[in-house]
Amino acid sequence: MSIESQSEVGDGSGGGTENQYGWRYTISKVLEDTTARWGLYVVCVVLFISAYTAIDSNLSVITFGRVSDFTFAEALPLLEDPERIPPPGETDGNQPPVFHADGSITHPLGTDPDGRDYLSRIVYGAQVSVSVGIFSTLIGLLGGTIIGAVAGYYGGIVDDILMRSVEIVYAIPPLVLIIVFTVLISGGSPDIQFAIVGVGIAFIPVFARIIRSEVLSVREMDYIEAARASGVKDYNIILRHIIPNSFAPVMVYATLQIGVTILIVAGLSFLGYGAQPPTPDWGEMLRVSHGHMLSNIWLSIWPGLAILITIMGFNLLGDGIQDALDPQIDD
């Protein structure tokens, strides 16, 4: 019905005709959407926690080295050093959470089998998940952008070869590819860095595809023709014109992708091929607690909830951005 579609475009912001894909327009559209706003809140909280704990433990976010002597955790009475295993007698292992009859307020979420405070480990775990999500997405984005842009810009045989190779990588299920890659590249002693690189590489194909199709449409624009005709070098055209102009849909995808990478790395750590003990990581914690399912089920519940909430935040945000950019169907 004609009037209906008219009103659907009409509600929201009235005069959205000038620049449907401008950043400011997108951001305002995203903020209008209730679910997207909630997603943004969750993402911001998780980002803040991970940034805080990163400074706190004085770790380089990438290397996940040791915890330094000085920690802000001391200032925050509920948090403890997430990696330090207390000597016997200091705390009980496998303590239930505070609302349980045997729980105590010192360890609101209880302790793990080694007696470490579970809340601290959950909070510090955000850091690993967020860095995994961001860094592996960046690797995928960077690799995908290069391959997609080159394939799309040059076309022909270059396009064929690149996209075919990408299709082949895509044909091996990511989790399988990542496990094999991580273990083999690390020579049998996997760790989170390898997992991040592996996940990044496994997701190059999807980004390459999106970038390529964007480039194909941008390539035909008059100003690209003009630049080419006036002798601008190819890599300049790709870097200065084509990539910036095909970035918006990729950013949406990247947001949604962060959730997926966190999900995959959680699985990887759960199998023992991601973060290694004593690093506090939700997937790794689930791996350890899997063996204590009968004695303390809470150990399995908290990390799962943490993963769920984080990924849901990224998904809500990604959905919101998608709706804002693509008003085809609005709710």
Add this chain to the structure above:
Amino acid sequence: MTEPLLRVENLKTQFFTETGTVRAVDGISFEVNEGEIVGLVGESGAGKSVASMSLMRLIDSPGEIVGGEITYNGETIFGLEEGPDGELREREDMLSPERMRREIRGNEIAVIFQDPMESLNPVFTVGGQLREFIELNRDLEGAAAKEEAIEMLREVGIPDPEERYEEYPHQFSGGMRQRVLIAMALACEPNLIIADEPTTALDVTVEGQILDLVDDLQEKYGTSFIWVTHDLGVVAEICDRVNVMYLGEIVEQAPVDELFYETSHPYTNALLNSMPRPDRTVDELEPIEGMMPEAINPPSGCRFHPRCPDAKEVCTRVHPDPKVVDTVDGDPHRSACLKRDAFDVGYDESPPIDAEPDVVAAAGSGAGGEDDE
């Protein structure tokens, strides 16, 4: 005079959206007699399509028919009455949804849509779709329905109908698909066909062929048509009587020759001047000034006054309902312009409006203006 086939009185259809109530159709009245082609003309967004869909009670939420009366062949398609509590309620004799579906849609009133590319379902064969509608609306089943379908395809000028019957819509050209849609309408043997801009999406030569085809078939079957269009050229070629719509209202209603030669409403005049005509030589076509305002918040008084070259102060205050200005062979010529003598509201004495037409019109522009019906 005999009772017309279809009578529409004061029909109102509104859309209840978040931004407000859109009065898409705002009190229109017209009639369709047996065997005639009645035009419904206007710019995009005038409410023509909503009006024609209202006739079949096919208005989707958030739209709703809120007032008026539609009578078809003695049956009440839509009618309201005042209930004991003072609220308006549907009249007892109004057709139930089930009877609308079984007895009216397809059987009695069929429709040809604007876009032949989108109107046929891409995953079913053309013949299958045609046959389904025949089985639903006629007492034909199975092989007989198929035979009829093939016959209708031949009738609308599709070559090799037996083979084309098994093909899918994407294997047909736009013109051929429009012929299929016409075949669908005719195959159900309705008494009234609503053609909603059926030739807009086609190129001019194909459009000519389709119009000729409709002319021939109309003569042969005697079906009545409501021809919805924005193209007065098509109207001149095919229609017997014409209703000109502007912003949900009918502003002029006349037999086709009368409309063209004794034009009464400035809007009709503007429409005529904006299109090329074989009977006049002009140096330049005159586009209509400004954009049509939104039906959500129509201008006061005469809705056309912001764009009207003849508008005077009184036009901003007084809302004209169409009145008879002339009668030709028993058919009334109605017009809703205060200039006409039938309105005695002091148009001649009224001062002119100072404001430039496009200043007001520009305020009403926006996403809502472009409406592809």
Add this chain to the structure above:
Amino acid sequence: MRLLRYTIYRLVQSIPVLIGITLITFILANLAPGDPVQLMLHGQEVDEDLVRTVEERYGLDQPLHERYLNYMAGLVQGDFGHSIHRDRPVRDLMLDRIGPTLLLVLSAYVFAIVTSIPLGILAAKRRNEPADHISRIVALFGVSTPSFWIGIMLIVIFSVTLGVLPSSGLVYPWRTPADTSFFGYLAHFYDVLRHLLLPMIALGTLQMATLMRVERTQMINSLQGEYVKLARAYGVPERRVLRKHAFKPAQLPIITIIGLNLSTALGGAVLIEYVFNINGMGRLLIEAIQELDYQLIMGITIVIGFIFVIGVIITDISYAYIDPRVTYGEEE
């Protein structure tokens, strides 16, 4: 005829992809740091001669490209090489394990499809009503929850707390039960279902949620289509409009997604097999990785890649079956 030609076209088209999978897997397995034989020995001191004998026996002394060609020559005849660690042909090891994985993945798909399609249609039909909101929340949780965690939670609820369903292993429907009477088969079938239920739900939830979202969007779009308007205008009953005229064209993207999601499902199967102790390909892969059994790792990766490619081809053909517009490779 059209479908046959399309099938052949798709099969031919996938040959380079299949070769590519073997190539990537081979490079990955052979460029890994460390000498495979040394790695396999886990740093034990062994006689140099013995190492050389082993290398010769498995062709590890040849240049890489020759080793690849030899491997491919074997592959064409269905020979995936020999697992040094287990001293058995890789093919036999995989044949033992492929059944449970296929059973798990297929049942998860059946679960996902039979739940998501009606729910997606319902949500589209009752758009912005409570039923729609609930199904969208369910879908959001579905796409945000790790499948293995769902598995753990299901075990805790149904096996540990309620004690109504088994928490590990599968019973294979293709095995003959001890009691071969009718009731024996019935009991066997019941047992198969009981064991399958939890892993199936754990693996299928993500698929269900993804499909439900797509189904909803597609049905909403389809219900607004001109062809639906036309069907209504010709008096087609609303039920038939929904189930036939709007439904069929809306399923096309679903089919594509079902195919592409096979990738996630196969990956997820590794985790679910681990959680539920199912002796499938996924667990075999984990075992092979722990044993650093390169031949076995390669074989499993290739087979899983092949299953995915074949799955995509099957869904492409179903797509072509429904959509008459597909001819050869050009889809709309």
